[in-house]
Every structure is written in C-alpha cells, then in structure tokens.
Amino acid sequence: MNIAVKPTPLAGTIRAIDSKSDAHRLLICAGLAAEGTAVALTDLSQDLEATVFCLKAMGCAVNTLSGGGFNVSAPSNFSNLNPVLDCGESGSTLRFLLPVAAALFDGFTVTGRGRLPERPLGPIKEAMAQNGCNFEGEGLPLRVSGRLRQGKFYLPGNVSSQFVSGLLFALPLLEGDSEIILTSPLESGGYTDMTVSALFRFGVNCEQNEKGYFVPGGQKYISPGKVTAEGDWSNAAFWLAAGALGGQITCTGLNPDSLQRDKRMAEILEQMGANVSRRGGAVNVCGGKLRGLDADVADIPDLVPVLAAVMAAAEGKSRILNAGRLRLKESDRLTAVTKMLTALGGDVREEEDSLIINGKERLTGGTTEGFGDHRIVMAAAAAACVCRDKVVINGAEAVEKSYPLFFRDYNKLGGKADVI
Numbered sequence: 464m465n466i467a468v469k470p471t472p473l474a475g476t477i478r479a480i481d482s483k484s485d486a487h488r489l490l491i492c493a494g495l496a497a498e499g500t501a502v503a504l505t506d507l508s509q510d511l512e513a514t515v516f517c518l519k520a521m522g523c524a525v526n527t528l529s530g531g532g533f534n535v536s537a538p539s540n541f542s543n544l545n546p547v548l549d550c551g552e553s554g555s556t557l558r559f560l561l562p563v564a565a566a567l568f569d570g571f572t573v574t575g576r577g578r579l580p581e582r583p584l585g586p587i588k589e590a591m592a593q594n595g596c597n598f599e600g601e602g603l604p605l606r607v608s609g610r611l612r613q614g615k616f617y618l619p620g621n622v623s624s625q626f627v628s629g630l631l632f633a634l635p636l637l638e639g640d641s642e643i644i645l646t647s648p649l650e651s652g653g654y655t656d657m658t659v660s661a662l663f664r665f666g667v668n669c670e671q672n673e674k675g676y677f678v679p680g681g682q683k684y685i686s687p688g689k690v691t692a693e694g695d696w697s698n699a700a701f702w703l704a705a706g707a708l709g710g711q712i713t714c715t716g717l718n719p720d721s722l723q724r725d726k727r728m729a730e731i732l733e734q735m736g737a738n739v740s741r742r743g744g745a746v747n748v749c750g751g752k753l754r755g756l757d758a759d760v761a762d763i764p765d766l767v768p769v770l771a772a773v774m775a776a777a778e779g780k781s782r783i784l785n786a787g788r789l790r791l792k793e794s795d796r797l798t799a800v801t802k803m804l805t806a807l808g809g810d811v812r813e814e815e816d817s818l819i820i821n822g823k824e825r826l827t828g829g830t831t832e833g834f835g836d837h838r839i840v841m842a843a844a845a846a847a848c849v850c851r852d853k854v855v856i857n858g859a860e861a862v863e864k865s866y867p868l869f870f871r872d873y874n875k876l877g878g879k880a881d882v883i
Contacts, residue, residue, distance in 0.1 A: 466840075466859040466870060468847040469879035470828065472710040472750075477702050477872055479694030479716040480506040482723060483865055484654060486692040487555045488661035490514050491563065491632055493535035494523040496665055498686035504532035508865045513551035517560055520546040521567070537684070541567040550603075552577035552793065552864060557603075558625035561587060562633035565596050565611040574604040577835060578793050587626040590616040613639035613680050620649035622788070627676070628658040635667045635682035645675040650761045650788070653724030660722055664690060693718050694744070697765045698866050700728040701841045704769045705876070706748030707737035708776055708848040712876065713747045724762045731758060731770065735777055755781035755822050764789055764796075767818075768842035771800045775809035776849040777822040787816030793864070794836040803843050806831040807850060828852035837864040844873055844880065855883070 481504050491514065493500035504511070515533065519525050522538035548564060550557040550573060557575055561584070564571045580603040588598055595612035598605060611633060618626050627643060634641040649655065659669060666685035670677040694716035706712030717726070719741060729746050733739040736751040755777045760767050767786055774781035789796035801813040804820075808827030812819040828850035833840040840861045847854040862869040870880045 464858070464860040465883050466844075466856045466880050467883045468844055468854040468856065470847055470850045470853065471877060471879055472708075472848055473702070473705040473873070473876040473878055474711045475876045476713040476715060477876060479696070479699040479714055480866060481692040482695035482697070483508060483510055484555070484657060484695070484697070484723065485661070486511055487514050487559060488658055489690045489692060490518060490533070490535060491559055492661050492665040492684055493686065493690070494518040494521065495537055495563070495632070495636070496684040496686040497537050499524070499534050499536040500686040501528060501534050501689040502532045503528070503530065503689065503691040508867055509551055509863050510553035510555060510865060513549070513553040513556045514560075517548040517550060517556055520548055521564065522546070536686070542569065544568060546571045548573045550575040550579060552579050554579060554582055555625060558587065558623060559629045559632055561607070562591060562611060562629040565591055565607055566633040566636045569610060570606070570608040572604055572606050579603065582791055583622065586618050586622050587629065590618055590626075590630070611637065613637040613641045615642045615644055617644050617646055619647045620645040621647045624649060624651040624654045627655050631655065631658050631662060631669055631676065631678065634678040635662070635669070635680065637680045639680045641678045641680060643675040643678065651724070651764065653722055653762055656722045693721055693723070696721060696723040696725040696728065699746070700725060700766055700769050701845050702876070703728050703732060703746060703748045704773050704845045705848050707732045707735070707750060707753065707773055708845065709750040710848060711747070711749035713745055715745045717744050717746055719744065725766055727763055728766055728770070731756075732773065735773065753777035753822070755779035755820070757782045757784060759784045761785040765838065767796060768800050768838040769845055771804060771811065771818055771820060772842045772846040774820040774822060775804050775811065775826060775846060776824070779822055781820040781822065783818040783820070785816060786818065792836065793861075794834040794839060796836065796839070799834040799836055799839045800842070803831045803834070803839055804846065807843070807846055807854060809846075826850045828854050830855040830857065833858035833861045835861050837861045837866065841866065841869055844870070844878070
C-alpha cells in the first residue's frame with residue numbers, strides 16, 4: 464500500500480492507543496496465571512496478535528471480551544505440548560516467550576518472518592544453553608529442547624533489554640532461585656522496569672541489585688482479576704511531533720507517572736522550543752521556534768525516527784547519540800531514517816551509532832520507502848507536515864505492526880493522506 468500525504472498542519476485531540484509494550488507484558492503474565500484475567504485492550508496490532516497466537520499455541524485459554532481485549536488463563540498442564548510459536552515479526556513476542564516456553568516445555572519450535580529471523584538471539588541462547596537448553600538452528604525456525612534450569616544467567620545489558628525481560632518472566636517458574644548478571648550497563652532500562660511492574664501486579668517478585676536481578680524460584684502468577692494497558696507514549700510521540708511541526712495537538716490517555724521512558728518526547732520537544740502543556744493524562748503541543756539539540760537515545764531508541772523528523776525542521780544542528788542498536792530493528796533504522804529524510808529534502812548524515820542533522824525551515828517533500836518499518840512510515844507522515852510538496856510513502860502498510868489505524872487518525876486530525 465502506498466500513501467500520498469499532502470502537506471498540512473494537524474490539529475485536534477486524539478486518544479493515545481494502548482501501549483504495545485505494556486500489553487505484551489500483561490498478556491504473558493495473564494497466560495501464566497491459573498485464574499482467568501481480563502486484559503482490557505482497545506487497540507490491537509500485528510505484534511499483539513502474535514503474542515495472543517503464541518499463548519494459544521502454548522495451551523492458554525484466550526477468549527475475546529465484548530468490550531475489547533481478552534480473558535486469558537494458563538492451562539492445567541503445560542508439559543504435554545510440543546508447541547510451534549509463530550512470532551510473526553514481533554521481537555517482543557520472540558524474546559519474551561523464548562525463555563518462558565523453555566521453562567514450561569521439554570521441546571518447542573519458534574518461527575518468524577520479515578527481519579525477525581535476522582535479529583540477534585546469541586546472548587539469550589548462550590545464557591539458556593548454560594542452564595539446560597539445547598538449540599537446533601542458528602536463526603529461525605529454531606528448535607529448542609531441554610528444560611530451563613535455575614542458575615546464573617549472564618547477559619550483556621547493551622544488546623536488548625528484552626532478553627532480560629524474557630528471563631524475568633521465566634525464572635520465577637523454576638524450582639530454585641536464579642540470578643541475572645549483567646556484564647555491561649543496561650540500556651532501555653525503562654522496559655525492564657515495566658516488566659518488574661507487570662510481574663508485581665501478578666504477585667511475582669524479583670530484586671534488582673548492583674549486578675542485575677535476583678529472582679526467587681517456586682513462585683506462582685496470581686491473577687489480579689482485571690488489568691488495563693496504559694496509553695502508549697511511543698506512538699503518541701508522532702502526534703506530539705506533529706503538534707511541534709506547526710500544528711496544535713492534544714493527546715489524551717497518557718499516564719504522567721508511567722514507567723515508559725518514551726514520555727521524554729514531550730520534554731525534548733519543550734527543550735527544542737515547542738509549546739508544551741500538561742494536564743492530568745493530557746499533553747498539548749503546538750509549534751514554536753524549534754532549535755536543534757543533542758539527544759542521547761540509549762534509553763529511548765524507539766523515538767529516533769520521529770525525533771529525527773522534528774530535528775530536520777529545527778534551526779541549527781542536532782545530534783542523535785548512542786543509537787547503534789537501532790540497526791537491529793525492523794529495519795536498520797539509522798540507515799532508513801537517513802534515506803527517508805534525505806528523500807524528503809532533509810540534511811542528515813549517518814555515523815556508526817549516531818545521526819547528524821542540519822535543520823531546515825521546510826523540507827521539499829518527495830517519495831520515500833517505508834523500509835518495512837512502522838516507525839519509519841509514521842515519521843515520514845509527521846515530516847510531511849513541514850514539506851512544500853506532497854510526500855509519497857511506499858509500503859505504508861507497515862503501520863499495521865503497531866498502529867493499524869494510524870492514517871485514519873492522521874486524517875481525523877486534518878491530515879490529507881490517501882491510498883494511491
């Protein structure tokens with residue numbers, strides 16, 4: 464699907480969609496609790512559907528709720544299955560459920576498509592192999608045999624926090640106590656904080672220490688009855704950016720006390736000169752005199768595409784730093800962002816783990832690829848707000864991975880995006 468976007472400011476009020484990060488965690492915890500849990504969800508995406516599919520493959524009972532979401536519960540016995548877990552293109556589903564399935568089954572297979580088979584699993588495979596698991600295959604499909612055993616799990620903290628989260632879900636299910644020992648500083652630590660919070664809601668405890676985490680074994684997931692996913696700061700960032708790029712947007716349904724680190728988008732936009740106001744769960748952003756700045760994104764990697772789009776229209780030079788892990792996402796996001804913004808008339812230079820952006824008052828517009836990456840497509844749509852000519856985005860269907868109704872909402876805010 465290709466989309467043509469006519470340059471126009473966006474204005475109005477939009478509710479933040481459910482946080483995909485929070486929803487993944489709540490669904491998995493619910494799938495490990497014997498009693499049913501109502502997981503209230505208004506917004507589904509391909510990634511969340513992948514987690515639901517895998518939970519069903521593991522034997523969990525998953526029933527649709529009339530008001531949106533699912534009632535989820537664990538089966539009476541996991542061990543009689545030999546499941547195939549199709550993770551689609553969802554890195555969260557794969558990395559969270561790989562250790563969980565190893566704790567529950569004597570053998571299983573994981574598969575995926577798109578860029579997922581290329582994304583690294585080496586550190587988590589090595590840690591699991593040292594504690595009882597055997598692997599057949601380098602990438603996907605991957606056959607796993609041998610139950611996960613309690614013990615010490617050594618992981619680098621600068622590759623993917625999802626490896627740590629996957630173990631945090633799995634290790635409480637083991638008989639004995641375990642330790643996660645980080646061999647380098649943890650990046651994207653906000654995501655592991657979200658995991659710990661989700662575990663706590665289901666009666667599961669772990670202790671963070673200077674080495675990593677201590678996880679007592681022999682714990683049971685206990686259903687709280689009903690849980691609701693938070694609003695998503697990551698996807699709200701595209702609307703906040705549109706407000707900063709000459710529009711006026713109010714985004715509601717955002718928890719100001721959220722553990723989601725991407726809530727920093729509002730703060731960064733304010734530092735760049737946008738007019739930002741907050742009231743309860745609502746954030747209002749309207750355009751101002753935008754100035755470039757340096758942003759360390761080690762803990763907020765998902766913001767890079769849209770942040771770069773704003774920087775491309777800000778006065779002066781901006782630098783996005785500590786972004787090397789973005790090369791391992793749905794696309795090589797440093798290359799994809801550079802090519803996308805350059806195609807639209809931006810001045811962007813890509814370095815090994817950073818982007819250097821020289822801002823312009825307006826971009827020219829043009830045609831860009833979506834690179835099979837939902838965040839690149841949405842960033843291009845945000846950048847269209849400050850283009851002189853229309854923007855054509857090829858492969859715009861990538862938004863279905865996280866925000867299927869993105870362009871519907873874009874047009875509700877006064878945008879002019881049409882399928883061509």
